[in-house]
Amino acid sequence: MGKKYSWGMYRYLSVLVSSIILVMLWQAARASSDNVVYMIDFSRESHKDAVSWLKSQGFQFKLDADDLRLSLAGQYLTLEAKDEVAGLIVKQLNLPKTKRIRIHWGVERYPKGADWEKGIYRLPLAVMVSFGDEKIDSGAFFLPDAPYFIGVFLGEKESQGKAYTGNYYKEGGRYFCMPCGVPEGQSVITEFDLEKAYTSQFKKTEMPGISSFGLQMNTKDTRGGARAFIKKIEFLSS
Numbered sequence: 001m002g003k004k005y006s007w008g009m010y011r012y013l014s015v016l017v018s019s020i021i022l023v024m025l026w027q028a029a030r031a032s033s034d035n036v037v038y039m040i041d042f043s044r045e046s047h048k049d050a051v052s053w054l055k056s057q058g059f060q061f062k063l064d065a066d067d068l069r070l071s072l073a074g075q076y077l078t079l080e081a082k083d084e085v086a087g088l089i090v091k092q093l094n095l096p097k098t099k100r101i102r103i104h105w106g107v108e109r110y111p112k113g114a115d116w117e118k119g120i121y122r123l124p125l126a127v128m129v130s131f132g133d134e135k136i137d138s139g140a141f142f143l144p145d146a147p148y149f150i151g152v153f154l155g156e157k158e159s160q161g162k163a164y165t166g167n168y169y170k171e172g173g174r175y176f177c178m179p180c181g182v183p184e185g186q187s188v189i190t191e192f193d194l195e196k197a198y199t200s201q202f203k204k205t206e207m208p209g210i211s212s213f214g215l216q217m218n219t220k221d222t223r224g225g226a227r228a229f230i231k232k233i234e235f236l237s238s
Contacts, residue, residue: 035237035238042075042231046075049072050071067081067085079217080227081219083219084225085218094211100194102236103127103232103233105125106154106230107185109184111225120222123153123155123216124154126151127152127213128149129212130147131149131207134147139169140168147172150173150194155181158180162177174201
């Protein structure tokens, strides 16, 4: 006959198993959070004045960024262009050990006419990431040279995972639509391998540290403006 256990023993084993499961879950959660090198969570800043808060955090408004309508409400930072606007909001950083980026975001209105496959390089929202401090030729005398950069954007008609170049910064800049064709109003999470994209696109053996990141909206040469939202950006070490 099999060995019989008392009620006390069953209770002890049950508590032991539950404790082991809780420890395993805690360790998994800790490992997940430990690989976050840097995070900005807009959901924690609800109902603050968006422009004032961004500037207090060290973001600089470039191009036509002052013409963008920004708001912090609910879970998101919302960016809106009523007409043709090209704005960039950028923050300097020094992140030496970063491999990937994770973005929680979505689009409420795509700019009508934007289509990178047809050379109309416009977008409702991109997260721009710059690498190192080496300045690369912009390709135009009226634009400053800039470090290598990668832009991850949400597009309606583009090809997912394809490396795009814009009209300028062809040597040092790449754009990736990840994911593409997201329905308007739907929130998605994008995970993108910055290290792999950098080394393969710019023919480098290793990726330098991240020197800045920013948010870009560009509705030039399109109709209807654009509206997009973003909850959180996480830079990951693995």
